[in-house]
Amino acid sequence: MASLDKGKAKAMRAVQAMFDRYHLLSAQRPPHHKDFDHQVMANLKLIDVTPEGTATFEMVMSEGYSNLNEVMHGGAAALIFDMATTSALCPLARPGYWEFMGGVTRTLNISYIKPVPIGTTVRIVSKAVAVGKQMAMIRGKMVSVDGKTTYCTVEHHKVNTPVRSEHRKARLPWDDEFEKEHGVKRERGESKL
Template sequence: MEPRKWKAPRYTSELLNIPGMAFDVHIPDPKARIQAYIDSYDAPDMKGHKGFDEDFMRKHIKLENAWSDGQSAKAVFFLKVVPEYSNRMGNMHGGAMAMIYDMCTTMCAAPLARDDFWVFGGVSRTLSVTYLRPVRSSMDILIECEVLQQGRRLTTIRGQMKDKSDGSLLSVAEHNKASIEFVNPKV
């Protein structure tokens, strides 16, 4: 019996038409570009979609500010920790924290996107989170993110969560992402 040769199907460019898949590279202001991405989760044709990140993007994350010099980008987000992201001890669940870092660090890279360069936020290669202090339910936190390096295929983004009331550092993360090349659909 001959060994089976398995190859994953290629992603087609049609996927980029789904709201929340691509950054709008025609919005020049970094903050407005990230906000447009957040707002895309409320697109009318996506209201029934129940993805893992939908509730977070639609109801909970708030963009405070964003900056870019064309080589690097920074963004700050606000989140009130809700019970849905907490464990039975009343602390934010580590998996929820990782999802929040995944989304926020990805959005931080949006200001660097341009036609044919990181239009889609890429896919995670590694996401490392170090938990320093408990994040209590109903706590107000800031998520500060910075693109450290972005090349044609790989990017590295750092994130940190802080207690908004006193600035204490709650956790840190490093997110390495890979870009995806989308192929044109076969007709």
């Protein structure tokens, strides 16, 4: 049981590190520059993670995600799923594979089932289904907190890409743990933030 708890705690640190690094890098942008995913990354609340590549979040569907019908915009669902499903790869990352932000999206296929009223708290559940060195597939669903209503589902295919060198410079305590586990040596010029 203790090793399960350690594995779960490590998986939580891996996902949290993605969010922490995102916020460090975002804070370095000019004050007027807010990336498209900024609001989602600020509003997703991490609930649960497993070492096998699952991640569960909750978030309130605020007005910033609405359309004129006072429900979640379909494009907002795509952005939310993009970030939430990518995070399921964090516990599975290895040096050169699925590190920070987990590559780039190849396809993101969403099935909209029921509208999400503005003000509703939703749960987003993501599971890495197939993960190779260059391609990954993650499935997800957006449901009510009680799990009784499914609002939409997603199948997200990703392609692995190298981490940008400037992103590697935004160091976190997680990097030391990750590098030690995988025998990675820190390159010159990289400093811990």
